[in-house]
Amino acid sequence: MSRHSILTVSLLALGLALTPRLASAQKIVLASVTLKETTEAAFYDETVELVALSREESGCLSFNIQRKADEPYTLVIHEVFTNEDAFKQHLEKPYVTSWFKRLEAVKASAMEIVSLEPLQ
Template sequence: MTKTLYAEFTAREGAEGEIALLLRDYAKKVREEEGNLAFDSYTKADDPRAFWIFEVYRDEDAFRTHLKAPYGVPFNAALAPLIEEDASVLTFLEPLE
């Protein structure tokens, strides 16, 4: 079964551009992972400081491999001071089938 989630966070005032650059670089790396099926980043149309990231992995093992990727910790360390929350808020999703 696929592993699907979305992450959300709010950029600190003025950090939107820096976050967008970080996300573009990170997204390229994640999309190259063998088990990644989707990694799409969004901002809310009416609030460009609100970021949402939709992620899909082939299965739990692929997600666990993603968590161990060497670029994840540096990305999150760079992101942390740019957002209002302590970390990205993760919501795991289950398909309706």
């Protein structure tokens, strides 16, 4: 068996392929928003709950919200959904719409949203 064949068999055994998976159908979003310094702890608790519930959605591949290390009132949101439809369904969930309504009262700046796509 050639080295190429051994590599191919090894990669296939790991569930990988020699060509990159086409992930262009995925919906990937990176967003950031700065909160008012007076934001109550309850909003942060709601944000932790939003992350947990979002991760349970069948179309959610990844959902993370972190604070910027040098700007603790700035949240950075990174979301990956299987496709645009899964993302749209996510946005319609009651806990998401509720979080966005609550965000309106505590944000110090407009949310910046960037759609991303994988390098291929």
